[in-house]
Amino acid sequence: MNFKALVIWAISTCGALSTQAQSKDSVLFTLDDTPYYSAEFKRIYNKNLDLIKDSSQRDINQYLDLYVLYKLKVAKAYELKLDENPTYISELNTNRNQLAERYLTDEKLTEELVVEAYQRSLKEVNASHILFLTKSFADPADTLKAYNKALNLRRDILAGASFEEMAKKHSEDPSAKENGGALGYFSVFKMVYPFETGAYNTPVGSVSMPIRSSFGYHLIKVHAVRDFRGERSIAHLMLQKAPADALEKNKEVEAQINKIASDLKNGADFEALVKRYSQDTQTAQKGGVLPRFTTAANNAKAFEDAVFALQKPGDISQPVETNTGWHLIKLLAMRPIPSFEEAKVSMENNVKRDSRSRVINKQLLQNIKARYTVVEDHKLKKQLFGLVDDSVYSNAWVAPKTAEKFQKPLIAIQGEQVYTAMDFLTYIQQNQSAYRAVQPLSKALDLMYEKFLNGKLEDYYVANLEREFPEFDYTVKEYREGLLLFDLMEKEIWNKVQTDTLGYTAFYEKNKQHYIQRPQLELAVYDFDDAKAAKRFAKAWKKSPELVSATPTAEGVYDADSPEVIEKKLPLKPGLYTHPENSKQLIVLKSVTPERIKELDEVRAQLIQEYQEDYEKNWVAALKQQKQIKINREALEAIKREMTSE
Structure with missing residues (x-):
């Protein structure tokens, strides 16, 4: 929180509320002809009760004084037209837009989607699909055509046709020609939301009805569902394969990886071998460390299976062959599956970024249209x-x-x-x-x-x-008036004080007796093993102080009323003294600076702060004289009775 935001928050604890007059609400006080209501005061008092540290401010009379002063300052800001300042308007709009964001979503629906996403994250689905493409804004006739094609093909598959062969023949996903539509295992947020939902809702071994996504219609076949295997931190050593037709070269690569695996079994250091042999240029000099590893459709199956076969940190796999090379994999850490509470914030952010957000936006629009x-x-x-x-x-x-x-x-x-x-x-x-x-x-x-x-x-x-949600109205008004008060104090107090050289100089001259520098003593403290050694030192020092070579335990300049001086009971006179309660400690009082009034430059920061407080006190007194303040005592007593009975 930056300084300005912090000040605005502090100011708003005496805050402002919606000034919408309510016919049944009693007027608590007026500033000239402007009424302020009991309900407003009670709400802000109750809201800030736990924040009030000063017990005197818990007193309703005391708090009302603060609240009236707050409203006087707000009124002054409006009189000075600070609300017309472009910077103020821009900052207020920024704050309002940030506050409005929570009203641009359906919180109940968002919560349901977060819970659903977390529950899905605990499982992984192994599926294949067949895609029939449609344009994003396809004509209904074209959409129906694609739907019917998917439906007819589904009938053929249910009648016994091979899903894989049908995918290779009919799917409009280009990769299906090679993989037969296989997607491998995936979990939540890995696919567009409609497809993900179709996959999670289709029983193992079944083929879904046509599922519409932004790409077109899908037939999804679910092969298996398993528990999420979690995240792992791993490192690997990789030797690249030669081209497939270089059989002898690949035999050499295989022999080398087996030799390295043998060296590891005999106690060789994994990280050192990675830096020496690994041909993964991105990770070799980092000990082979890879990004956090989890199940993904683009993982090599052999590599993924080897990772999750490792049982405990420090374990190293046998050589694993993939299309790119040979790997030795070391398990560094196993990341436990987070609880719902631990995952909630991350899940909510993903839901809002994911295609699920369209569901939320659609629901919001429906609510607005109904309103x-x-x-x-x-x-x-x-x-x-x-x-x-x-x-x-x-x-x-x-x-x-x-x-x-x-x-x-x-x-x-x-x-x-x-x-x-x-x-x-x-x-x-x-x-x-x-x-x-x-x-x-x-x-x-x-x-x-x-x-x-x-x-x-x-x-x-x-x-x-503001009209739809009273709490939003209250909060925006607090920001509005908080920003105004910050600008008012900056303009009328803070900036003026900082540049009022004549003013704070006169304040210094008037109050200079408050800026007293107590006498200062320059000391050197010596500690000895015993009293005899201390006496020898004292004797030598008295004869010729400049020839004494002992190293002091502590030395420096101290105020006469500092604990270091008081407990030694030193007179304000240079000389050598024995500690009154410790005969093994000697104190050399080198010099005494008499009491004096500090120069203005020495106390400038303190002076300006005190001058500002005095200046503000006088400014507030003048402000109170500018408007007629009338308190409705009957309404005030009613508030006290109500607060006492709660």
């Missing part, structure tokens, strides 16, 4: 569609010049927010490139209009969060 009344001019919309031609596909369409007929209302939200025909035409011109892939033009226009309407509904919702 507001929308009136549309469908006849005008049809006329606007007729103005758009195929030039949108080359990003060349230009909206008509402003005319009266294009200023007609097209959409009205809640009877108060109106968007015109020109607003929609401008949207088309600015966003036409995003719809190049949508055919025919009528469908592209339908999507543009839907996107335009949905965007305006969301804008209206965000703009009216």
Whole structure:
């Protein structure tokens, strides 16, 4: 938290609330003619009760004094028009937008998706698929065609056809020609959400109904489900294979990896052998350490199986052959599967980044549409569609010049927010490139209009969060007034004090007796093994101090009232003294600096702080004189009775 944010938070603990007058709420006090209500005061008092360290401020009378002063400062900030400062407006908008984010999601749905994701993360699915591609904005006829193809092929597979062979023959996933649609094991967040859901919901050995994703329709066959094998930290030593036809060379590579494995069994250091022999240039000089390893579709099966066969940190595998080479794998650490509480934050972030976010956004939009009344001019919309031609596909369409007929209302939200025909035409011109892939033009226009309407509904919702959610209103108001008070104090107090050289110099002259430097003593302390040695030193020192060569235990300059001086009971006079309670310790008092008044430069930081406090006290006193403050004693007593009874 930066300094400004910290100050604003501290200021807001005396905070501001929604000033919406409620007919049944009593006025607690007025500043001139502006009323402030009991409910506002009670809410902020209860909210901050646990934060109040000073017991006197728990007293309602004392807290009311603070609250009235807070409101006086806010009123002053508005009088000075600090709320019109562009920097203030920008900062307030930034804070409001951050606060609004939690209202742009369905918390219940998000929680359900997080729980679902965690439960899925405990399992891994081994599946294959057959893909029938469709365009993102495909015509219903084309979508139905792909769906029926998938459905007919599923019937053939259920009747006995080989899923693998059907994938090689019919799947539009290019890799299927080689792998027969096999995806290997995968877990949560590894596939797009609809596909993942289809895979997790299909029983082992079964073939799913056609599953629609952003790519098209999938048939998914689930081969197996197993418990998640966790994460592991590993290192490896790799020798690269020669081309497949270089049989003799590959025999040499195999012989070398076996020799290295034998050396490891006989006690050779793994990291040293990695640095000497490994041909993985990315990891060799780091002891072969790889990123955290977990199940993934692109892992070599032999390598993955070898990793998870290792039982404890320090274990090293037998040589493992993959397409790229031979490996020796060392297990460094086993990462336990986190609990739900441990994984929750990470899961929630992944849910919001994942394709699941579309589910959340869709639910939010449905909630917004159910909340507001929308009136549309469908006849005008049809006329606007007729103005758009195929030039949108080359990003060349230009909206008509402003005319009266294009200023007609097209959409009205809640009877108060109106968007015109020109607003929609401008949207088309600015966003036409995003719809190049949508055919025919009528469908592209339908999507543009839907996107335009949905965007305006969301804008209206965000703009009216204060009316919809009282807690949001309270919090934004706290930020608004907190920012204002920071700017007010900076303008009226802090900046003025820092530059008021004459003011704080006069304050110094008036109060210089408060900046006393007590007498200072320059000491050297000597500790000896016994009292006799101390006496010998004292005798030698008295004869010729400059010839004494003993090393002091401690030395320095100390204030006369410091513990180091007081416990030695030293007089304020240079000389050699024996500690009053320790005959083995001698103290040489080298010099005494008399008591004095410190110079201004020596106390500048303390002085400015004290001057600021005095300046602010006078400023507050003047502020209280600028408005008439009237406390409703009856309302105040009612609050006290209510607080006492709770």
